[in-house]
Amino acid sequence: MRILLLLIVIIAVLVVVQxxxxxxxxxxxxxxxxLGKSGGETPAPSTGGAETPAPAPEAPAAPSTPAPAQ
Incomplete structure (x- = not known):
């Protein structure tokens, strides 16, 4: 009975720490x-919802007016 009580206390402490x-x-x-975040990943605050990849950087836009002739 003491072992069971000791195991419950140890599990409770581990849950609080995690x-x-x-x-x-x-x-x-x-x-x-x-339990859901115990896969060896680094802990991070949840931002809610699924993770979304960062948007790709946009290519520089071509000028809308042609350059003046010299």
Whole structure:
């Protein structure tokens, strides 16, 4: 019985530590946040929604008027 209690306490401490590292909110999504981000990736604050790639840099636009003749 002591071992079971000790394991529960250890698991609770690990959940709290991981929640702090992943910036999880302490609500009903806590376990999903802690377990969902434990794939070896670096912790980052969630921006909400799926990650979107950065937009490609735009090519410089051609001038609309021709250059004056010399």
């Amino acid at each position: 929640a702090q590292r992943h910036h999880c909110k302490y609500d009903s999504t806590l376990i999903n946040c802690v």
